[in-house]
Amino acid sequence: MGTGSHMTGDWSRWQHRGALLGLLLMVTATPLMAQENGQAEDPWGDEAWGEDPWAEQQTGWRWYGFLEGATATRLHDDPAVGDDYTLNEARLQLEAERALGDYTATIKGDVWIDGVEDGVRGDLREAALAGRLTDRIDVDVGRQILTWGTGDLVFLNDLFPKDYVSFFSGRDDEYLKAPADALKLSWFGDMNIDFVWMPRAAPNRYITGERLSYFSVVEGRRVAAPPTIDPRERDSLGRDSEFALRVYQTIDGVEYAGYAYHGYDNQPSAVDPSTGEAYFPRLSSLGASLRRPALGGIGNLETAYYAGEDSSGDNPNLPNDQWRFLGGFENEPFADFTLGWQYLLEWTRDHDAIIANLPAAQRPYAPDEYRHLLTNRITWQLLRQDLTLSLFTFYSPSDADYYLRPRAIYRFSDQLTGTAGGNLFGGADDWTFHTQLEDNSNLYLRLRYSF
Numbered sequence: 001m002g003t004g005s006h007m008t009g010d011w012s013r014w015q016h017r018g019a020l021l022g023l024l025l026m027v028t029a030t031p032l033m034a035q036e037n038g039q040a041e042d043p044w045g046d047e048a049w050g051e052d053p054w055a056e057q058q059t060g061w062r063w064y065g066f067l068e069g070a071t072a073t074r075l076h077d078d079p080a081v082g083d084d085y086t087l088n089e090a091r092l093q094l095e096a097e098r099a100l101g102d103y104t105a106t107i108k109g110d111v112w113i114d115g116v117e118d119g120v121r122g123d124l125r126e127a128a129l130a131g132r133l134t135d136r137i138d139v140d141v142g143r144q145i146l147t148w149g150t151g152d153l154v155f156l157n158d159l160f161p162k163d164y165v166s167f168f169s170g171r172d173d174e175y176l177k178a179p180a181d182a183l184k185l186s187w188f189g190d191m192n193i194d195f196v197w198m199p200r201a202a203p204n205r206y207i208t209g210e211r212l213s214y215f216s217v218v219e220g221r222r223v224a225a226p227p228t229i230d231p232r233e234r235d236s237l238g239r240d241s242e243f244a245l246r247v248y249q250t251i252d253g254v255e256y257a258g259y260a261y262h263g264y265d266n267q268p269s270a271v272d273p274s275t276g277e278a279y280f281p282r283l284s285s286l287g288a289s290l291r292r293p294a295l296g297g298i299g300n301l302e303t304a305y306y307a308g309e310d311s312s313g314d315n316p317n318l319p320n321d322q323w324r325f326l327g328g329f330e331n332e333p334f335a336d337f338t339l340g341w342q343y344l345l346e347w348t349r350d351h352d353a354i355i356a357n358l359p360a361a362q363r364p365y366a367p368d369e370y371r372h373l374l375t376n377r378i379t380w381q382l383l384r385q386d387l388t389l390s391l392f393t394f395y396s397p398s399d400a401d402y403y404l405r406p407r408a409i410y411r412f413s414d415q416l417t418g419t420a421g422g423n424l425f426g427g428a429d430d431w432t433f434h435t436q437l438e439d440n441s442n443l444y445l446r447l448r449y450s451f
Contacts, residue, residue, distance in 0.1 A: 065094040065451055072170030072444035075424070079439075080213040080224035086423075086442045087170040088115030095126075103131030116211055125179045133185070140184040145177045146196060148246050148259070150289045150300035152377060153392065154344055156324050157259035157287040157304050159244065160196075161266060163205035168212060168423050168437060170444030178205050196244040201234035203280055204266040215436035217365045222436060231268035232279040240264070254292040261285045265308065271317040281309045281318055297331025313350025316357045323347040330377075336385065340377035345370065365431045372398045386411045394434065401427025401434035419446040 072087035091112035098105045108126035113119075128142030149158040153176075166175035180202035187193040207214045209225035216223045234240040242263025249256055262284045270281035287304035303325050310318035324347070330340035348354070351369035358366055374397070379390045387410050394403040407421035422443045427435030 061096040061098045063094065063096045065092065066448050067092055067451075068172075068446055068448040070170065070444065070446040072423075072442040074439070075422075075441040075443065076439050078213055078224070080209075080222050081211070081439070083116060083211075085116055086168070086211060086440060087444055089113060100129070101131075103129050105129050123179075136188050138186040138188075140186075141182075143179050143181050144184070146180055146182060146184070146244075147177060148194070148257070150257075150291050150302045150328065151326055151344075152328065152330075152340055152342060152375065154326060154342055154373070154375060156302050156326055157246075157261070157285065157289065159261050159263070159266060159283075159285065161202040161204050165205055165207055165211055168207075168440060170421070170423060170442055170446075172419075172446065178202070190249070192248050194244075194246040194248075198242040198244075198263070199237050201240040201242055201264045201280065202266075203234070203264070203268070206267055212437065212440045215365075215431045217362050217431065220361070222430060222439060229268065229278060232272070232277055234264050234280050254290055257289045259285070259287040259289070259304070265319065269319045270309070273317050283308050294329070295331070297329055299330075300326075300328045302326040313353035314357050316354070316359065316362075320351070320354060321349045323349070336381040338377070338379040340375075342373075342375040344373040344375075346373075368398050370398060372396060396427075396432070396434065399427060399432035399434070400429065401425075401432045403434045403437075415450050417448045417450070419448070420444070 068091045070087055070089055070091065072085060074084055074086060089112045091110060093108065093110045095108040096106070106126050106128050108124075110123045110125060112121055114121050124143060126143055126145065128140055128144045130140040131138065133139045146160040147158055149156055151158070155162070161178040161180055163175050163178040167173070180198050181200065182196050182198045182202075185195045187195075206229070208228040208230075209223060210228055213222045213224040215221070243261070244263075245260040247258045263282075264280040265283045266280070268278040268280050270279050271277070272279060284307045285304050287302065289300065289302035291298065291300040293299075303323070306322045306324070308319055308321060309315075310320065313320045323345075325345045326342060328340065328342040330338065332338050348367055348369055348371075354366055355363060374393075374395045376393045377390065378392075379388065381388050387408070390405075390407045390409075392405040392407075396402070402425070404424040405421065406424075407419065409417060409419045411417050420443075422441070424441050425434050425437040426441070427438070429435055430438075
């Protein structure tokens with residue numbers, strides 16, 4: 001039961017979610033009403049085999065979607081949260097596309113009943129128009145999922161928003177990528193260029209304490225809501241814009257890319273000392289990557305430099321500049337069996353300045369100057385590829401912590417799929433990235449019917 005002020009604060013969010021749901025229902029109803037009025041043909045009607053297979057796109061929307069039930073139970077009692085589940089929901093996703101001349105309109109939205117946060121939720125994941133602007137320029141404008149870089153669940157130059165709450169709670173991997181409102185221009189020539197403008201800053205969907213607990217360096221322990229993390233927003237149109245650039249080309253089978261970004265940290269990693277309020281500090285980055293065949297598999301290298309608001313590193317309320325380096329390799333030693341490895345190094349510059357300027361009580365929680373992370377992915381497909389077994393592991397020898405993601409997917413039919421897996425965290429010190437989530441360790445089950 002929420003308080004009166006909580007209910008009032010939720011009303012605007014419910015109005016927004018209701019508007020999104022109404023939009024989806026109206027778009028869904030439009031082709032159905034047209035059919036009832038004789039304005040659209042039955043998509044399953046008899047047609048000559050020689051007709052254009054994409055003709056339906058010219059007359060209406062093509063619809064897809066799924067229904068899914070999902071639950072994830074904690075493996076440990078979490079006194080900070082006090083809920084036995086990290087996930088307990090019934091979800092409907094609708095996706096549609098329609099050709100409009102040389103352009104394609106897409107829309108994708110989710111509505112779900114959430115048993116952890118007790119209510120009906122909605123999320124408009126895509127609502128965009130994409131097509132050819134000129135012979136060499138493509139445009140994609142609207143709400144969309146953006147991604148680039150070479151890492152496997154490790155992101156250096158991909159600074160587009162992520163949803164780690166969904167990722168750690170037991171939802172499908174597609175929900176790791178959060179949507180952003182953006183304009184994307186792609187130019188194709190001797191050198192290919194992608195330019196992305198996000199008119200408002202697009203932060204991560206980060207852990208606030210409502211569903212998952214986390215470690216607070218201020219309190220020196222694992223905490224959760226209330227109160228939730230409530231940082232100062234970066235939502236001014238234009239003033240809080242973000243820009244991303246990728247220049248890439250493939251030469252003799254080697255994929256080369258360069259990256260640039262100017263915007264804000266996706267996490268509320270800074271603190272205003274006058275108010276104690278968290279906020280998203282400015283962040284710029286430059287990076288590069290290559291990907292090529294090697295040793296019977298595919299190898300990749302990637303690097304990025306992050307420059308923030310504190311170039312000297314002596315402000316304890318701001319994150320320090322960092323270099324990041326990634327190397328990876330993937331191969332298939334035999335049919336339907338894939339192995340992948342990655343090594344990530346995070347080098348925090350001016351580390352001595354961090355230690356010197358941090359309050360004494362927070363020095364034990366300071367990041368190491370060099371953080372090492374190893375990942376391994378094992379994927380094995382069996383039973384004519386109806387069964388997929390996988391294990392993805394994160395292990396940091398510097399932090400002495402780990403994160404394990406075992407998973408089994410079974411395809412009962414083309415429409416029905418079941419998934420079982422886990423998110424298992426642990427380590428030595430409560431304040432390291434993965435160990436702080438130990439009480440959120442969970443096992444999940446999902447059953448999805450696609451249509």
